[in-house]
Amino acid sequence: MRIKKGLKTGEVFVFLFLALLSFVILVPFVYLFTSSLKTNAQYFKIPIEWIPSPALWSNYYYVFVDLKFYVYMWNSTFLAASSVVLSVLSSSLIAYGFARFRFPYRNAMFIVVIATMMLPSQVSMIPLFIYFKSIGWLDSYKPLLVPQLFGSAYLIFLIRQFYITLPREVDEAATIDGCGYLRIWWHVIMPQAKPVLVVSALFVFLASWKDVFGPLIYLSDRSAYPLAVGLLYFTSPTSNAYTLILVAIVIALIPTLLFFILSQKYLNKGVNIANLK
């Protein structure tokens, strides 16, 4: 009885704590959403009108259609989806190499993988820019997508931590059955790794979705811009479109939220990166 009672108060406490945290996190989002339905005059009213009347749904139509946000959204989706496929596949392949094979300088190389994350990207931006320019890649998605082919350090690290926890017996059985390494990776390792791959996909998707500087310097055609750059069109100091920018933020949030909700099923399964068997 005593234990049961303790558990119950514990659960109530947990629920209250999470509810409070969620409330704090949600307040700016609720404010964002209600403000996006206002005119400038309503926006500056104090006390705040939490339920705007009238609600200007036309703001959404204006931003999405008239300001061509559907174009930016398509570009963002295309870029993010391509990045996910390229980066997750290549990182998974590389991580497999680091996790399963013994070769010279492996540990040293792995440290270098991690070290590449430590130099701020702003330092290498200009040299890379000049480099991409010299091979004629400006004004295309190549500078944003091709480097993804070679894996991302964060994902290589994350996925490798997962792979080393997978039992080797299954691999070995497959080898005896005459499977090549690549087929083992594809047919044996990858299916077991779904949760970590979904986490990786989510992170790549978000990183690409949120990237501003890359697209900004490599692309010069507005019709090729992603949403993150499109948002900047509202930040001019002389622009008085206070509420339209909020609309744009909500629009940019919807696809990422969908992606997250769809991936929840896998996130729930857990990723045994803890190296415990």
Added chain:
Amino acid sequence: MGIERREKLAGLLFVSPWMVGFLLFGIFPMAVSAYLTFVKWDFLREPRWVGLSNYVEVFQSPIFYKAMVNTLIITFGSSLIYLVLGVIVAAMLAKDYLGSNVFRAIIFLPSLVIGTALAMMMGPVFGNGKYGLLNQVLSMLGMPNQSWLTEPGQAVWVIVGMSFWYLGSSVIIYLAGIKGIDPSYFEAAMIDGATGLQQFYKVTIPLITPVLLFQTIMGIIGGLQVFDLALTLSSEFKTGGMGNDNSLATLVFYLYSLAFRDYDMGSAAVVGWTIFIISLLLSMVIFRLSRRFQLFGEEESK
């Protein structure tokens, strides 16, 4: 013998895409930026060799030290929040019960927002005077209003405080780690009569320590590179340069400001390499600590 050679070859082959990428997009810019630390370069004219004077300039600048202190405050402050609160929240979310999916989505929500947009959203929260939501809460409690981001002393702590909104990414990783724990451990603990709290620090914490280390290293590397938020907040609040009295200066913000506002790529590269060295040192300390937990060492699972 043959198998061993084949394994070596296959391993090298699998990591070869990374090696190619590193040669193409890693070595080259790193070498260039190392060279740049010794020159004055405004991007357009020929670089001019100046020896060590960029190092002298940067290491004598009070702004550099301000940025360094701010960066370290942000790095350790936010890492601590991610570590402590992140694990607690993840452990709370690990159990499936009514609404846990909704809580998970809400806590991850801010991580889904584009950086510039998040700063714009936080504008109203930390806004000045009666306009700020937080100030309205203070007024209700009968406390005086604050100029959260424009008053020099506290801006950096506001950035640390904003880590609460970024908790989601750490929680996802911890959650995955906790879910990956074999349920039999918890069952055994329950049979022994452990309460939820006891399970947390007797089972969960010890078993996910490698995950904590992984995430902490990532948090430190990320924390040392905090930039977007500081940049957009300072431009939202028009505090000039890098915040009132450089209160929003971080190392990468300083780097950005040197390179892209003041056309001094050489000094910017010095700051970049400083960040690299600090990251490396801090990570090495954690590598040491982590040896016990086999995070980087041999791969065999037992």
Added chain:
Amino acid sequence: MKAVKAVLSLSLIIAMLVVTAACSSGNSSSETNASKGGADNDAQQNDGSKEVTIKYSRWATGEEEVNFRAWLDEFEKSHPNIKVESEFMPYDTYNSKVKTDLISGNAPDVIGLTASDWSAYIYSNVFLDLNTLPGAKEVFGQLTEDSVTAFNVEGAQLGAPVGVGRRVPFINKDLFAKANVPLPSQTEPMTAAQWVDMMKKVQAGLDGDMMAANLFPEELLDSLALSAGAPILSQGGKKVMINTPEGVKAIQAFKDIMASGAQVPILDVWKGAYGNPDSALSTGKVAIGWTGTWSVGSMKEGSINYMSIPAPIVEGGKVTQVGYLNSHVIPAASKNKEAAWELVQWMVSKEGQLSFGKFSDLPVHKEALDETQKALEAEDPDAFTGFAAAKASVVPTPPFPSDFDTLRKGLQSKVVSDKVTAQQFAEQLEKDGQPMLDKYQANIGK
């Protein structure tokens, strides 16, 4: 065998991925070509002579963008063999874009730049000397001398001025009436002491959640310092000039206005309940703002009964103001210099300048400037008369590095909150700021 197989399938995967990547970028560029194809097609039958397409870029968003495009359309009409492709971006973004474009040599044929951004590039040999082009003497002879010399570097004309953007104080006449304060003069500037007096009276007569003024701190100090004859910086941005008795007087006047209790606290100017200096009047809660003609539209929309007035001056000073002098440059790497020059010439011609003056800054063409001012004042005296007081003495903003900006803004808030005196402000700005300017000049200078 298996190793060979592995190599093969690996390279196959990589090849596939490369192909997908190549396809995707190919798609995007063909899409963009398609969207522009329409415009190119109708142009082709226009004229027998060879057609040239040039690229133009400038910072602009929203309505501004539409207006600039219409201006370019006007040019295209009178020059049927030149097509202008345009790109507009928000100011901050635009600046980094210009920089990367100049580095890569991919820059548009005509680029808009503010005087201070322009100055960062002048020793880099990236801009064409416009004096080497046919007819330059006559073209520039018709513009105001100050604006032309501002873009002249040792005899080389590295940019063509196009207009001057300015802000002045705007007041809400209804709130003045509500507070029972007489309206200030639209032509005669007041001294700082008179301003403080006026602001306090307005504040006393307003409701609790209203504010007498949300002034633009930087421009307020700039115009006070200029009126005292001790500008903060010398014209080229090389020297701190304010550390003189007159300069200290200007700083004191700035402090008196900002700390009068009738002005939005200096730290809250840009993000508070009262909008910002540009939008303050549109919130309906502020009696005095500080903005340019670009805000007139939104004030009209909000049915604000507005009026522009001259900026305050120091005792015995004359009204002088900072302006944002803007220009166009032709990159030396441009492949269409002749056509680009045609466009630049048209933009500073009387015809081009008259249309420019209708939607943007004040023109730099002497005759067009006079006509525009008269026309604007006749059309909307409330909006434009206040600009006239400083007409003859608008000084372009000099360039400065970001650390200097931080130092200056920090001192501004310190002097308002009594942490430093006006005297210390001037001394510290010179002592700490001068080395910052020197270092910056060493980076961008010769």
